[in-house]
Amino acid sequence: EVQLVESGGGLVQPGRSLKLSCAASGFTFSNYYMAWVRQAPKKGLEWVATISTSGSRTYYPDSVKGRFTISRDNAKSSLYLQMNSLKSEDTATYYCARGLGPAGYFDFWGPGTMVTVSS
Amino acid sequence: DIQMTQSPSSLPASLGERVTISCRASQGISNNLNWYQQKPDGTIKPLIYYTSNLQSGVPSRFSGSGSGTDYSLTISSLEPEDFAMYYCQQDASFPPTFGAGTKLELK
Numbered sequence: 001e002v003q004l005v006e007s008g009g010g011l012v013q014p015g016r017s018l019k020l021s022c023a024a025s026g027f028t029f030s031n032y033y034m035a036w037v038r039q040a041p042k043k044g045l046e047w048v049a050t051i052s053t054s055g056s057r058t059y060y061p062d063s064v065k066g067r068f069t070i071s072r073d074n075a076k077s078s079l080y081l082q083m084n085s086l087k088s089e090d091t092a093t094y095y096c097a098r099g100l101g102p103a104g105y106f107d108f109w110g111p112g113t114m115v116t117v118s119s
Numbered sequence: 120d121i122q123m124t125q126s127p128s129s130l131p132a133s134l135g136e137r138v139t140i141s142c143r144a145s146q147g148i149s150n151n152l153n154w155y156q157q158k159p160d161g162t163i164k165p166l167i168y169y170t171s172n173l174q175s176g177v178p179s180r181f182s183g184s185g186s187g188t189d190y191s192l193t194i195s196s197l198e199p200e201d202f203a204m205y206y207c208q209q210d211a212s213f214p215p216t217f218g219a220g221t222k223l224e225l226k
Contacts, residue, residue: 045155045163045206045217061214093161100168103210105153107174109163 002026002108004096009113012086022079022096022110029077030054033099035106036070036081038092048094049081050102059102064090086117121145121209125218131226132197140192140221142185142207151211152190154183157204157220166205167192197223 008020020036036048049070050059058070069082079096093114097106122145132138142152154167165174167183170190180195194201202225207218 039161044219045208047215047217059213095163101210103151103213103215104208105165105168105210106155106208107165107168109165112161 002098004098004108004110006094006096006110006113009094009115011116011118013119014086014088014117016086017082017084018086018115020081020083020094020096020113020115022081024077024079024096024098027098029072030074033102033104034070034072034079035097035099035104036079037095037097037106037109038090039095039112040089040092043092046092047104050099050104051079052102057102083115086115088117091115091117120214121148121212121216123207123209123216123218125205125207125221127221128219129222129224131224133226134197134199136197138194138197138223140205140207140223142190142192142218144188144190144209144211147187148209148211150186151209152183152185153208153210154192155206155208156201157206159203194223 003025005023012018035050038048051070055072067085071080093112095112096110098108124143126141150170156164171183182193205221
């Protein structure tokens, strides 16, 4: 059974950093693109980052480019999101998702982890 | 970026009713259109990929259609567990973008 479980969310002050993790199981992790998608409170879904199977290619929207870094450890079947210079508008639930290709159809999602950026 | 416009934003409906949710792209997306369901607890379930292909395990009362810029999700006969939020998403080009969502609620 495919499982994705995020961790690392919490309350953080503006300008600080936070690192999210996603533990994957039930499939060959290294064969799939992986992504982060977020949802601000009472808002819709927003794609945040995608990483290729080997980790050699990464993709970001302008809203997080230069502040967020997606990475993966295929030996540990784990996905990460390093978030720096956090802003209040980064407050959201962050979902880890398995992607079929770079731009995604996201065919499995984790339950999400909440990040609150506030002083 | 390709903008995705969903309608309606809210859809009151009754058990057993047939409903359709629409999604329009700001430019042609060549059937690269996917649908997701989100329950009130935040759980996101993929439903349909590439316009009309059902994700494994999704009931056959769900169907998708469309072409060019206009796509739709139809539920043929509403069950209690279908009342949720629905999002469309295009993966024709970067960045992947989502519609604003349709809240399917019990009338």
